[in-house]
Amino acid sequence: MSNYTIKGETGEWEVVIGLEVHAQVTSNAKLFSGAATAFGAEPNTQVSLVDAAMPGMLPVPNRECIRQAVRTGMAIDAQINKWSRFDRKNYFYADLPQGYQISQLYHPLVGEGSLTIEADEKAGIAEAKRIGIERIHVEQDAGKLMHDQHPTMSYVDLNRSGVALMEIVSKPDMRSPAEAGAYVRKLRAILRYVGSCDGNMEEGSMRADVNVSVRKPGDAFGTRTETKNVNSVRFVMAVIEGEAKRQVALIESGGTVVQETRLYDPDRNETRSMRSKEDAHDYRYFPDPDLLPLELDDAFLDECRASLPELPDAKRARYIGEGISAYNADVLTAEVEAARWFDALLEAGAKPVAAANWVTSELFGALNRLGKDISESPVSPAQAAELLGLVADGTISGSIAKQVFEKMLESGDGAAAIVDRDGLKQTSDTGAIEAEIAKVLSANADKVAQYKGGKEALFGFFVGQTMKAMQGKANPQVVNELLKKALG
Amino acid sequence: MTDLTNLTVAQIRDGHRAGDFSAVEVAEAFNANVAGAKALNAFIVETPEHALAAAKQADADRAAGTLKPLSGVPIGMKDLFATNGVQTTAASHMLEGFVPRYESTVSQKLWDAGAGMLGKLNLDQFAMGSSNETSYFGNVISPWRRKDGGPNLKEGAALAPGGSSGGSSAAIAARLCPAATGTDTGGSIRQPAAFTGISGIKPTYGRCSRWGIVAFASSLDQAGPMARDVRDCAIMLQNMAGFDAKDATSLDLPVPDWEAALSGDLKGKKVGIPREYRLDGIDPDIDAMWDAGIAMLKDAGAEVVEISLPHTKYALPAYYIIAPAEASSNLARYDGVRYGLRDLPQGAGLQDMYAATRAEGFGPEVKRRIMIGTYVLSAGFYDAYYTQAQKVRALISRDFTAAFETCDVILAPTAPSAAFGLGEKTADPLAMYLNDVFAVPASLAGLPAMSVPAALNREELPLGLQIIGKAFDEQGVLNAGLAIEERASFTARAEKWW
Amino acid sequence: MAIDQATVRKIASLARIAISDAEATAMEGELNGILGWVEQLGEVDVTGVEPMTAVIPNTLRLRDDVVDADPLTGGNRRDDVLANAPEPQHGFFGVPKVIE
Numbered sequence A: 001m002s003n004y005t006i007k008g009e010t011g012e013w014e015v016v017i018g019l020e021v022h023a024q025v026t027s028n029a030k031l032f033s034g035a036a037t038a039f040g041a042e043p044n045t046q047v048s049l050v051d052a053a054m055p056g057m058l059p060v061p062n063r064e065c066i067r068q069a070v071r072t073g074m075a076i077d078a079q080i081n082k083w084s085r086f087d088r089k090n091y092f093y094a095d096l097p098q099g100y101q102i103s104q105l106y107h108p109l110v111g112e113g114s115l116t117i118e119a120d121e122k123a124g125i126a127e128a129k130r131i132g133i134e135r136i137h138v139e140q141d142a143g144k145l146m147h148d149q150h151p152t153m154s155y156v157d158l159n160r161s162g163v164a165l166m167e168i169v170s171k172p173d174m175r176s177p178a179e180a181g182a183y184v185r186k187l188r189a190i191l192r193y194v195g196s197c198d199g200n201m202e203e204g205s206m207r208a209d210v211n212v213s214v215r216k217p218g219d220a221f222g223t224r225t226e227t228k229n230v231n232s233v234r235f236v237m238a239v240i241e242g243e244a245k246r247q248v249a250l251i252e253s254g255g256t257v258v259q260e261t262r263l264y265d266p267d268r269n270e271t272r273s274m275r276s277k278e279d280a281h282d283y284r285y286f287p288d289p290d291l292l293p294l295e296l297d298d299a300f301l302d303e304c305r306a307s308l309p310e311l312p313d314a315k316r317a318r319y320i321g322e323g324i325s326a327y328n329a330d331v332l333t334a335e336v337e338a339a340r341w342f343d344a345l346l347e348a349g350a351k352p353v354a355a356a357n358w359v360t361s362e363l364f365g366a367l368n369r370l371g372k373d374i375s376e377s378p379v380s381p382a383q384a385a386e387l388l389g390l391v392a393d394g395t396i397s398g399s400i401a402k403q404v405f406e407k408m409l410e411s412g413d414g415a416a417a418i419v420d421r422d423g424l425k426q427t428s429d430t431g432a433i434e435a436e437i438a439k440v441l442s443a444n445a446d447k448v449a450q451y452k453g454g455k456e457a458l459f460g461f462f463v464g465q466t467m468k469a470m471q472g473k474a475n476p477q478v479v480n481e482l483l484k485k486a487l488g
Numbered sequence B: 001m002t003d004l005t006n007l008t009v010a011q012i013r014d015g016h017r018a019g020d021f022s023a024v025e026v027a028e029a030f031n032a033n034v035a036g037a038k039a040l041n042a043f044i045v046e047t048p049e050h051a052l053a054a055a056k057q058a059d060a061d062r063a064a065g066t067l068k069p070l071s072g073v074p075i076g077m078k079d080l081f082a083t084n085g086v087q088t089t090a091a092s093h094m095l096e097g098f099v100p101r102y103e104s105t106v107s108q109k110l111w112d113a114g115a116g117m118l119g120k121l122n123l124d125q126f127a128m129g130s131s132n133e134t135s136y137f138g139n140v141i142s143p144w145r146r147k148d149g150g151p152n153l154k155e156g157a158a159l160a161p162g163g164s165s166g167g168s169s170a171a172i173a174a175r176l177c178p179a180a181t182g183t184d185t186g187g188s189i190r191q192p193a194a195f196t197g198i199s200g201i202k203p204t205y206g207r208c209s210r211w212g213i214v215a216f217a218s219s220l221d222q223a224g225p226m227a228r229d230v231r232d233c234a235i236m237l238q239n240m241a242g243f244d245a246k247d248a249t250s251l252d253l254p255v256p257d258w259e260a261a262l263s264g265d266l267k268g269k270k271v272g273i274p275r276e277y278r279l280d281g282i283d284p285d286i287d288a289m290w291d292a293g294i295a296m297l298k299d300a301g302a303e304v305v306e307i308s309l310p311h312t313k314y315a316l317p318a319y320y321i322i323a324p325a326e327a328s329s330n331l332a333r334y335d336g337v338r339y340g341l342r343d344l345p346q347g348a349g350l351q352d353m354y355a356a357t358r359a360e361g362f363g364p365e366v367k368r369r370i371m372i373g374t375y376v377l378s379a380g381f382y383d384a385y386y387t388q389a390q391k392v393r394a395l396i397s398r399d400f401t402a403a404f405e406t407c408d409v410i411l412a413p414t415a416p417s418a419a420f421g422l423g424e425k426t427a428d429p430l431a432m433y434l435n436d437v438f439a440v441p442a443s444l445a446g447l448p449a450m451s452v453p454a455a456l457n458r459e460e461l462p463l464g465l466q467i468i469g470k471a472f473d474e475q476g477v478l479n480a481g482l483a484i485e486e487r488a489s490f491t492a493r494a495e496k497w498w
Numbered sequence C: 001m002a003i004d005q006a007t008v009r010k011i012a013s014l015a016r017i018a019i020s021d022a023e024a025t026a027m028e029g030e031l032n033g034i035l036g037w038v039e040q041l042g043e044v045d046v047t048g049v050e051p052m053t054a055v056i057p058n059t060l061r062l063r064d065d066v067v068d069a070d071p072l073t074g075g076n077r078r079d080d081v082l083a084n085a086p087e088p089q090h091g092f093f094g095v096p097k098v099i100e
């Protein structure tokens, strides 16, 4: 249970949150036309006659968009509806060329599913929580309006018009900004694992409509407001916090929350009512007569299922099963690129626990320093596996491994080659080690006396001095044994 | 030399092929007729140069031995089909001056088959109407004139050519073109054909691509040919039909050679006569024609059986919910943003611009249907109206399926009356709608149906018989139509007065 | 369900059609006439009947995910798209300023 509450004058209020996430489906062409979907093109160049709603134009659905939505549904264990339909949502706006959006109201492609957010003590999420997902439907994106290019005109760019979106509608199952943030992050991770959406929130590939209401614990749901098109996790959390407080203050001062659409202004960190859209609430949904019902066969569904990768939860469980800590497993599975990199490392023969520790500390640390993504890592999984292999088989020590890794990052050379070239191999040559021990003990006769007098903590000092004399290349176990013998 | 404009499509095609005349001679003859028939107002745009260019190509192709199925045949194009570089208006002020940069699939197929375009034919605005009186560019006048029909019917009064394909029907009847395209949403090919003594077929829904045809009601709209006889309808249809990947409702079926399989011999066929189409108080001339048609089909070897289509009575009200609902949404794109009319009153915002543009650009009948459609889809009314209508539609379709278990084709009148006078029904929208009572059921069920001229009434105006077939059985429809055509020997034509 | 002037105005507003008082009055009568007539559909027993979805048995075909495979349904034709625009502006469609 979340213990997040808003403290008002009349007591504590619980916040109820539902999210409608619009995720752009990864596809080459639009949902109902052959125009390209690439981001950032010249205005109105990626617009077909169909997208501009010229007279007599007709929609024909893109198989890949349907396939990606189905795969996404499977990834959240949802009911996949083999029979679905497209409906028209009718309203007038300059970014909506047809005068209706083709969407799915009555019979969506994907029915109920869920995802799980992990416990996060720091964020106040005490334990893992399952968040219900009501449905996923497929629909068209609208175009874009620009208001700042002309004193009396707005400009319409239809490049986005008709791009495929999945609208992923959660149940009102979240109770704190942190839970909502974790939900969006988890959803984004799943979409990126599946490959159905690039999750790029800055480019608008993912944006959320945030439904917020407040109630006294145990009461029925309050009236909700919907804040549209919030495009970062941070903003989603800020909207919830701000909106919950606004609603509590409003109710406590004798007002009532009206069900309305609101807009978030990140610069002022506040929401305001979008009165301009209020009179357009009668959308007159009806089945699109240009499109027949969408019927999916088993072969199509089988292919969708077979093409799904291992998903974050399964991967996390597998890692933990291999002895990796829950914390490291979370870190490694949060981003699909990191998880893929780590899997390649395991595949190349690295031992899971050591590999996880090395990736989360050494590799991530180095990438952070270099300002690089894991996809740009100068060291490949195979090269890293070679390095970790040298540690595992005792060829080099952990501390030497750090040096070798730095050299790998600088030169791009392989670990074994560097160890060979620079003579960094760890030695178990007892003669050479014994000789260095003898020197260390004679140079520190006072400390030897203290040790023998009972100050056993000095043992570590002798190990360090011997290792230093051996330039780090002595096998620490052998050093230990020989030192014990020498100190009798 | 014979008047080339009296020839049928088949005769023009065959005569041109045989070298009896050149395609240019044919095009020039029709161009001259078009130019001389302004009084009929059948065309919104005349394109004599297009017809001539196609004719020159046809003559060259003949010399080269590369003739196409419609080489040398000029036709009229209903102004609902987008034509690349030629104004396309749907007879509305909204699209006045709109010049598409694309060609509809059906018109492209016709040009690819060698046909030439004489011009863009007038119609009811956005194909909404049964008399052609809703056109922004003025109504078409039928070439037909009434003989003395009694005290209530003025002799010689201007008559409606039917609608919405009234420009097509009038132009063919007046020999301005040998054939034309039409579209049929609730009778818009069949009723005007019946009113003007020509033939027309609406194929199975999905046979002809809707891509590039200005939409009225998507689940009903279907293109088809209009021509002087059944053979010409078959020739035209097989050059219009065919699968189109750009239309998600297009039927992925091969196009049969309907012309080659034409036969007026109906031995072994059963013809159904729907009991519910015998309306009380119907014009006795219509009843008499129907009975004569039954006799003709018996004579052609068919067995006649009585059938029942119990939900017939509800077809028209269902249609007047479904078609306006779809239209209200299909016509939302006419908003003054991307093409067509824009009316921007001083200081108007975006939503005011929409309202002003649409008030100015749509005629009264279009507005009426958009209003009805908007109402029946609005919150609280959707299920009572739209869902109920789609359920009734399913029942109407079921009626036909059941009937076709006992018969192969259905015979009925095309319309409940002959052509009415212009202005006679404009005051009462409902009276106008009732004119489609026999045509609408087949539209709702997506079935192929055609009208063939069968008789003259007592005012010496043409009357049409309708044949409705099973889905995909255009051949059965055409063959029954041919059997009637062979026996009705309908040769009457409008006397030239224009 | 008879509709009144206010309803006529509401529908006209939803449909974005400006109407005068005279038109609203005329339309009130016409719409009531038509709607009164279509209401006879309510008599039909439709128990167990699914609303019609496809008039001819046919299933929805899906398109391959290929850009500009057919120029008629592909992009890269801004000139054609803007050719009939009432207010083309630097490659955009111009509309009166919208305040969101």
Ligand SMILES: [Mg+2]
Pocket (backbone or CB within 6 Å): A020, A209
């Ligand atoms: Mg929403």
Ligand SMILES: [Zn+2]
Pocket (backbone or CB within 6 Å): A022, A139, A167
């Ligand atoms: Zn949406």
